[in-house]
Amino acid sequence: DAKTTQPNSMESNEEEPVHLPCNHSTISGTDYIHWYRQLPSQGPEYVIHGLTSNVNNRMASLAIAEDRKSSTLILHRATLRDAAVYYCILNTNAGKSTFGDGTTLTVKP
């Protein structure tokens, strides 16, 4: 399974943008890049996904490098409720997803 690499932790100030990076140098042409986040004592929740083009939704934006070997999740204005572990994973057409270690985001008031 393709592997992703993320920084262990990041900090942000409330109301400021946050850029969460992810490296996936072994990505294959059909792998989708997905982001999930896990709030304390909850199961992971879907944030956003993309294949080649940048994507926007109500929660975040996803910027994908031209060679697809890295991507960045962008939270435009971090709130205290955005404090969570963020996981970048590659979804294959075979169906299963492998989670890496994720990035723990701390948001300071």
Place this chain on the structure above:
Amino acid sequence: SAVISQKPSRDICQRGTSLTIQCQVDSQVTMMFWYRQQPGQSLTLIATANQGSEATYESGFVIDKFPISRPNLTFSTLTVSNMSPEDSSIYLCSVRTVRTGAGEQYFGPGTRLTVT
């Protein structure tokens, strides 16, 4: 989307016993998975639950220890057998509504298991 419930939400069990965790989805889904999350760790995929056939286990997980059933498209069970303290974890059920890589994955709230 899919809403997933799990029972029990938590349990404390004695070593050597077994616990069966139930996962119920509010709609028919293509794929169902079981994950384990040990304290302070990321999620590890245990197996893919296949409807009407044996589950597909990941490396390091075996059917004798983690038997899985999936009788239909909305329900699955995971049994943790002959438990030891090392099995203390959160067990999460997850589903995908489509089989392609574009499919979003949804997670249940988890079952927190403590083995004494």
